[in-house]
Amino acid sequence: MKEKILIRIKNLERHYKSGEGIVRALDNVSFEIKKGEFVAVMGASGSGKTTMLRILGLMDFPTKGEYSVQGLNVEELPEEERTYYRLTQLGYVFQDYALMNEMSALENVYVLSLMEGKSKKEAIATAKEALNKVGLGDKGNRIPDELSGGEKQRVAVARAIAKKPMILFADEPCANLDTHTSEQVLEVFKILNEKFGQTIVMVTHEPWHTKYVSRIINLKDGKIVSDKRRRNGFN
Amino acid sequence: MLNDIKVGLLGAKSSIKRGNKKTLTFIVFVLALIFINLVFLPSMIGGFSVMFTGFMQYPYGDIVIEPSMDNSYINNADNVLQKVRAVPGVTFVTKRLDAGASIQYKQKVVGSSIIGMLPSEEYGTSNYPYIISDGEFLGDLSRDEIIIGAMLVEGYFGSEIYDNLGAVRVGSFVNVTYSNGVTRIYKVKGIMEGTFELVDLNALMHYKEIEDVFDIGGSKATSVIVRVKNTDDAVKIKEKIISAGVKEQVFTRDEKSDAILRQAMQSIDMINVVSKFVSLIVGAALILIIIYINVLNRKKEIGILKAVGISPRSIVFSYAFISMFYVSMGIMAGLILYFFVMFYFTVNPVTFYETMTIIPEIQAGLIIQSIFTMLIMSVIAGILPAWRVSKESILKAIWGR
Ligand SMILES: Nc1ncnc2c1ncn2[C@@H]1O[C@H](COP(=O)(O)OP(=O)(O)OP(=O)(O)O)[C@@H](O)[C@H]1O
Ligand SMILES: [Mg+2]
16 A cells, blocks of 8 residues: 655755854755654754644744645645635644633634534534543543643644644643653544554653654754654654 | 634624623623713713704794895795795795894993794794793783893893893893984883893894884894794705795705804814724724733633634634624613613603703614724724734744744
């Protein structure tokens, strides 16, 4: 079976202007991500992981290079379509949950389906399904303040996956969580990946997280220094 | 667009439901005061106009007919009366003949207008017969009698402000010298007290007497006073009177009092407009600041909403709904407060000189106008900050750079 390529980036660069001059946060990065992969993007602090994920998540623009999703050159979409693309095709999990504090877990999730144009009933059904997937089916009415860190992050995951996105991005989703709750979140990712074939790109710097993933891309100073797929373990 | 509205509503709903209730109460309270400020003063001014216009009934009835431009009299007033009586909606009509004169009692002399009238006709036409505080109103045979306004009589309300005739009383005799030099003696039959200069500085006499003094016949008049069944129809009836062939000048009482009131009202209106303007600005600033602080506090949330695909438009909608909610609550609280205040002032009217009372007038049009002004103001004040922040780049909103 020929594996389908979802993401293709080629010679991607992202430069920041800073006091000392230009920082090449991404320096000539190229790779492809296939459907169903669970990719960990690793590297030291400042190596460009977040920079890359923001570009992949259509929140930022590369300085140079190409980025296409399923052959569509998403860089060229006008802003409104980029927003719509994020809404319908991409899921994004932030390091610090990034939930709306005044919305219940359920509202946090279903607001996106409403935005997509679903009826309230449909939207709520979709949101409930997503909350069930992350094991929070019974906590939909709580607001973020009434949830633990791990639960909050799972709500954030539910929000990202309710639309059944083509790709799920997560930037250090476990950075604020202890080992146990990190495992809960990573388990959810694993199930999504293995059971539902969800493509996931996750930034992490915890080596033990790699046991959940199928591919590891290592960055250093904005360059890819290694890119390994799991056969029977990475080596 | 519909999706934007739905999402905006959800955002507004959750933010109001779970937002700080104390802040909400405070905002609503201040907005209620602003609303009151928009409607209260005009209601009092309205009440003042109503009172003032009421006084104008003495000289002008509901409609007044005056000599045409280059005549000092209405010639053949009876003919006019006849025409006017035939107009539907007219209840009473009478003619009057005014004259300038000086009145003398003992050493004291004052200038005054003397209104010549047909006493029995005045009962239906004016309030004069009902404001006699001492003595009696004129009768049809009162040819040598006079009614004197209270402000001309020492000891009566207002007399201390004006030259008066001293201790003239019912039964006293006064000398009246008319503008043509004729002097006659009259017995004071009554003293009238309308607590208003336009009434209380004058004197009343029989129509025939003035006719006689000035030696004019042919039923001349200086004015014809018309009362109508329903004062709301005054303008229409005025038109009908004109089309009935009355060639003289016809005015409604409102037109007459407008002319007099206009100047006073202009300055009051200025104050009113300025105070309205200031309170609207204060209200707009309040909402603007509240929403702006709110929006700044949520810059990151807004960035995230955009990052996950929520349209900037629905974020703007959400804040528009929030400020509309604040203002609607403020208006409702304001209306309740307003009706309480109105009720209070209706039961306990503002009183001047013990007798002049202003009962505030509730003006539906003004209230509706104020509600709309405040709603529009709130939407603009709510949208501006939200719109600005929603336009910011996602990176800047979430990560600050
Ligand atoms: N807005 C910016 N302006 C200037 N320089 C930036 C900006 N954002 C990131 N950088 C720089 O770009 C480089 C890559 O940053 P990035 O945030 O992608 O690293 P990271 O791999 O995510 O690090 P961490 O593990 O600490 O999150 C760093 O040197 C950083 O200082
Ligand atoms: Mg990072």
